[in-house]
Amino acid sequence: MHSRRPPFLVILALAITATLAPAQQDQERRLLANKLAQQAAEAFEKNDYPKAEQALRRQLVLQPGNFVVMYNLGCALAMQGESEQAADFIVRAVEHGFTDLAHVERDPQLASVRDEPAIRGLRDRWPEVLIAQAENNLKDAQRTFAKGYEVTRDEHLKVIYLSSFNPKSFEAVRAELARIAEWSQASLFPDLFDPGASRDDAWVVVVLPGKSDFASWARASFGNDAVQGNSMIAGSYMHDQKRLVAMDLGATLRHEFLHALHWRVSTRRGQAHPLWILEGLGTLVEDYDLTAEGALAPAVSWRTNTAKRIEKINKLIPLARLSSMTHAQFAGQRPLANYAQSRAFFLYLQQRGVLRDWFTEYQGSFREDRSGLASLERILRRSHAEIDADFKAWVRLLPAVPEEIKPGMASLGVEVDAGSGEGPVIAAPPRRADGSRIDLRLGDIIQAIDERPTRDLAELVRVLSGYEPGAEVTVSYRRGSLMREAAVTLLRAP
Numbered sequence: 001m002h003s004r005r006p007p008f009l010v011i012l013a014l015a016i017t018a019t020l021a022p023a024q025q026d027q028e029r030r031l032l033a034n035k036l037a038q039q040a041a042e043a044f045e046k047n048d049y050p051k052a053e054q055a056l057r058r059q060l061v062l063q064p065g066n067f068v069v070m071y072n073l074g075c076a077l078a079m080q081g082e083s084e085q086a087a088d089f090i091v092r093a094v095e096h097g098f099t100d101l102a103h104v105e106r107d108p109q110l111a112s113v114r115d116e117p118a119i120r121g122l123r124d125r126w127p128e129v130l131i132a133q134a135e136n137n138l139k140d141a142q143r144t145f146a147k148g149y150e151v152t153r154d155e156h157l158k159v160i161y162l163s164s165f166n167p168k169s170f171e172a173v174r175a176e177l178a179r180i181a182e183w184s185q186a187s188l189f190p191d192l193f194d195p196g197a198s199r200d201d202a203w204v205v206v207v208l209p210g211k212s213d214f215a216s217w218a219r220a221s222f223g224n225d226a227v228q229g230n231s232m233i234a235g236s237y238m239h240d241q242k243r244l245v246a247m248d249l250g251a252t253l254r255h256e257f258l259h260a261l262h263w264r265v266s267t268r269r270g271q272a273h274p275l276w277i278l279e280g281l282g283t284l285v286e287d288y289d290l291t292a293e294g295a296l297a298p299a300v301s302w303r304t305n306t307a308k309r310i311e312k313i314n315k316l317i318p319l320a321r322l323s324s325m326t327h328a329q330f331a332g333q334r335p336l337a338n339y340a341q342s343r344a345f346f347l348y349l350q351q352r353g354v355l356r357d358w359f360t361e362y363q364g365s366f367r368e369d370r371s372g373l374a375s376l377e378r379i380l381r382r383s384h385a386e387i388d389a390d391f392k393a394w395v396r397l398l399p400a401v402p403e404e405i406k407p408g409m410a411s412l413g414v415e416v417d418a419g420s421g422e423g424p425v426i427a428a429p430p431r432r433a434d435g436s437r438i439d440l441r442l443g444d445i446i447q448a449i450d451e452r453p454t455r456d457l458a459e460l461v462r463v464l465s466g467y468e469p470g471a472e473v474t475v476s477y478r479r480g481s482l483m484r485e486a487a488v489t490l491l492r493a494p
Contacts, residue, residue: 067096087116099202134203183296248421250455251286280342306340323371413491439486448476
């Protein structure tokens, strides 16, 4: 008999309970559900499965659609010899959104259940089950994001898109996400598209809402603080729901999409990676350039600027401490600094040519080294103190990225606003200081310069900073339903 329950689903149950939207349950019910989830977790730790069952049955009354409660209840029953009932609850969990067949196959508490007819049936029809779950996920999302959304399915990525954006803009973004997936396979997740490994992967629903719909969703999901002040939520990938929601088509979407791919490959192995790795890799694709061959190459950004400022005052966190941070420590103590240093560190690995080798080593040794520190020492063949010293020197030499157009820099010579997520918008009739005319009008949405995406003002400034005044560039933009290009000679900013 196994003395301790694997922590993955108990922790996930607590996390889902803690983040339920206020509209779903009132405060009293939510607090009671949290309490019952904690009681069940403690009972599992003590091998008191009847007590765990009792708490979980009470929790299920409060949360009748929570698949994690159903799964855990199946485990509690299995450990009491109630194999048929246990299998029924596992099937119910799948019917309500549980998608990790591999976890069922390796969970020691379900050893007595895996040969039950209901579980064998699940295994045999799993691809069909995943498609049905994806369609249910889509229908649920459509209840929240109801009008003006187009549905697009991508069989290769196992993604269903629900988009409110202009169809041509969406197609450009879809191609960009495909490029990110290709880079991920080449540079990070080598088995991402392996036919055998990907067969059991769940589909993900990617929602791209308009500004008002996003604000309503964020408020309902995370509270009023999510749409105001410094704690605004720009997007989220919810792995339990297999759903991604992003307020823009740029850095936020890329970041959350990388999360979806990362969780996909780590779920296959039953691994939940720490936040410094999740966010360090997610932020890595926020800003990128294209090589001469058209491949994606993560680039320096405002986040590496932050890392440079931290290094300058000698406040970079030692790798041993950064890699051992809990979720609460990473997200709660100087989060912008933690995100910046993590992104810089994985850019360091990328530029050293060892990012993919490290991730493969890390996954293989995860049970002995959850932090990633030991695998880094093996791949880089240095102690963590030596890595710290080399990383610090590397950060010091990074080029700084302009965060605003300053006098003397290359400029489009027109006034732009941030826009609503698709790209910066021409905010005034183009009247250039040198009197020249350009094929841009008030309201045009700038989407790329020389095929380099410019989905927000920060990205536009970063891309323009790579040019000198007088350079001629191709500006891709949307005007109404038309996608156009204009040849523009860059001016010197006054």
